[in-house]
Amino acid sequence: MFEDIGNLMHGFAVVVQPHNLLLMVVGIVLGVIVGVLPGLGGANGVAILLPLTFSMSPTSAIIMLSCIYWGALFGGAITSILFNIPGEPWSVATTFDGYPMAQQGKAGEALTAAFTSSFVGALFAVIMITLVAPLVASFALRFGPAEIFSVYFLAFCSFVGLSKEPPFKTIAAMMIGFALGAVGLDQMTGQLRLTFGSETLIGGFDFLIAVIGLFGIGEILLTMEEGLSFRGKSAKIDLKVVLKTWKELPKYWMLSLRSCLIGCWMGISPAGATPASFMSYGIAKRISKRGKNFGKGEIEGVVAPETAAHAAGTAALLPMLALGVPGSPTAAVLLGGLLIWGLQPGPLLFVEQTDFVWGLIASMYMGNIVGLIVVLTCVPLFAAILRIPFSVIAPIILVLCAIGAYTVHNNTFDVVMMLVFGVVGYFMKKANYPLAPLVLAIVLGDKAEVSLRQALLGSQGNLGVFFSNGLVGSVMTLGLIALFWPIIQNGWARIRGSSPEARAAE
Amino acid sequence: MSDTAHETGGAGPSHRGVEAGVAVVVGAFGIITVLGSLKVGIGWADDGPMAGFFPFYIGLAIIIASVVNLYNVLAAPNDGSVFATWEQIYKVLTVVVPTAVYVTIIPFVGIYVASALLIGLFMLWLGKYKPQAAIPVAIGVPIFFFITFERWFLVPLPKGPLEQMLGLAVG
Numbered sequence: 001m002f003e004d005i006g007n008l009m010h011g012f013a014v015v016v017q018p019h020n021l022l023l024m025v026v027g028i029v030l031g032v033i034v035g036v037l038p039g040l041g042g043a044n045g046v047a048i049l050l051p052l053t054f055s056m057s058p059t060s061a062i063i064m065l066s067c068i069y070w071g072a073l074f075g076g077a078i079t080s081i082l083f084n085i086p087g088e089p090w091s092v093a094t095t096f097d098g099y100p101m102a103q104q105g106k107a108g109e110a111l112t113a114a115f116t117s118s119f120v121g122a123l124f125a126v127i128m129i130t131l132v133a134p135l136v137a138s139f140a141l142r143f144g145p146a147e148i149f150s151v152y153f154l155a156f157c158s159f160v161g162l163s164k165e166p167p168f169k170t171i172a173a174m175m176i177g178f179a180l181g182a183v184g185l186d187q188m189t190g191q192l193r194l195t196f197g198s199e200t201l202i203g204g205f206d207f208l209i210a211v212i213g214l215f216g217i218g219e220i221l222l223t224m225e226e227g228l229s230f231r232g233k234s235a236k237i238d239l240k241v242v243l244k245t246w247k248e249l250p251k252y253w254m255l256s257l258r259s260c261l262i263g264c265w266m267g268i269s270p271a272g273a274t275p276a277s278f279m280s281y282g283i284a285k286r287i288s289k290r291g292k293n294f295g296k297g298e299i300e301g302v303v304a305p306e307t308a309a310h311a312a313g314t315a316a317l318l319p320m321l322a323l324g325v326p327g328s329p330t331a332a333v334l335l336g337g338l339l340i341w342g343l344q345p346g347p348l349l350f351v352e353q354t355d356f357v358w359g360l361i362a363s364m365y366m367g368n369i370v371g372l373i374v375v376l377t378c379v380p381l382f383a384a385i386l387r388i389p390f391s392v393i394a395p396i397i398l399v400l401c402a403i404g405a406y407t408v409h410n411n412t413f414d415v416v417m418m419l420v421f422g423v424v425g426y427f428m429k430k431a432n433y434p435l436a437p438l439v440l441a442i443v444l445g446d447k448a449e450v451s452l453r454q455a456l457l458g459s460q461g462n463l464g465v466f467f468s469n470g471l472v473g474s475v476m477t478l479g480l481i482a483l484f485w486p487i488i489q490n491g492w493a494r495i496r497g498s499s500p501e502a503r504a505a506e
Numbered sequence: 507m508s509d510t511a512h513e514t515g516g517a518g519p520s521h522r523g524v525e526a527g528v529a530v531v532v533g534a535f536g537i538i539t540v541l542g543s544l545k546v547g548i549g550w551a552d553d554g555p556m557a558g559f560f561p562f563y564i565g566l567a568i569i570i571a572s573v574v575n576l577y578n579v580l581a582a583p584n585d586g587s588v589f590a591t592w593e594q595i596y597k598v599l600t601v602v603v604p605t606a607v608y609v610t611i612i613p614f615v616g617i618y619v620a621s622a623l624l625i626g627l628f629m630l631w632l633g634k635y636k637p638q639a640a641i642p643v644a645i646g647v648p649i650f651f652f653i654t655f656e657r658w659f660l661v662p663l664p665k666g667p668l669e670q671m672l673g674l675a676v677g
Contacts, residue, residue: 052659166578172532172571178564179539186546186557193557194542217605224601225594391633395625396647398605403617403651407661412613419609423602430589431528449560457554 011358027064028371031071042072043329044216047208048404058341059359067367074375077114090273090309093281097301108241114306119372121307124260125314126364136322140347145454150475152448158269159437161485173433177441180205207442208408216401217422263311273312280308332443516591524589529576536568616666618648
């Protein structure tokens, strides 16, 4: 424990080097821009900018990339409040009360509340990571293949149980991801599979291309279809408004704490920031004395989803760091980055790469402080970006996506694949298939498969190995509960003879 | 970002039809996965499960899931909603088609020239900008990217005849 604190202090020393501080500011600014623009979300923003970091040291690289992530989380709030357009799915709930506040001329208060609660949520989650991650990692060091597989199993089953898309669509999307991930060289036998004689498929499908296509191009197509025109409220934040709002916010400490807890819990399980923000908003609405006013510009309606979204977004990095199982697509892209820099995510990271891990954790603290300052001071600038017409922004985003896709392997065929993924993503999104499990399955497919096969090899094909001891058995059982959660919930409601009212939150 | 059916009026392909189509395509993908797995063997070899073991069951799961999805689409009453109006589809195609051309010409003319063309034509054609506004942006943005990627971050991007002529191709 004390050793960890020492490591963390060392991490701070690394982070406050001027070079790294500069990268941090650059990352935050890029991240906010990425979060503000349609078609560039946290996940593919990080994916596109990943190649820029190839020449940096891993610590500097992760500082910049994670700051892009924080920036994107902050940026979503700006568009939601000023333009009533959620820049990110997790800021949809912020529009419910944020935009009405802006219409009433209280944009400054809404933005300050949003940024501050984001900061609080993230900080809470970072402290949680600082305390819990080393414990989880040291515990996970003793995992064998069966235990590792059970963790993957739980992660993927949670998607089915927790996502708001129909379960069989979630399963279909996820399995497509696994199938795409399996294409190419089989890691255990060295055999080629599913290539159907095509040479371009030998290398398999890179998930970064999938991320850029599905989230980037797909999102632009959706935006184009809806024919968005940005008509926003103007925003001015001065110190007086900030201080006034800050004075008001401590009143909502109970709300914040609850939202933090919801966010952390949803972030660690791979449900992610989006359901966390909705859930937090829904619960706040039911519990608050002013619940009736929600949707008409209630500051609590901004605090709840923003706190939860940021707590979830940050907490998603805990399983990524400690177990090598990312809790969100963006965390998955960061994990992809670790692999490219030659680091093996998972419990060993805490033993072998202490500098890196604690540098990253320290940068989470610093990044969020820097982020809060940057967004509070630069809101009008970022809002101005949104006033650039879509016919100018769209081709520039397309070019950025193409550059990002090309630089992954210096291969122009990947750029073509990006467009294919984009069109596929458009159809899947419109037909209500979730994209996050697909992406996570491409990333984790190989590892999940290897651990499954190793476990089965050890047990000579006996599935009983997954229930052979208390630990692996209970994780698997949790996974099964998560998998069948929709059915369990339905059955429970039927026994009680009432309709599941928990659904009302969505 | 609406994920539900558009009911904004106007004609277009039905949501139901497209959704059934997606389920069929996904199912076909599952069948391909199963066939591909069978080719490399799905059984048990001396060194444990064979290469096709895992993808085989994945493929099977895809097929089952899409059968259920297809059933759900067909069993639900037709609500008459459209997937997207023809006008919306046209708008989407105005992005897809130029982008398709863009990705095809990148290997031949390089990414910078292709990007300049994409941005320029997009602004002129869809944005109805005057050439004096579109051309500077179309040329300026690729130059900015060139400096950022090739000079600052030392990431080489595909280049074509124009860069070779200017002597920038080795960078």
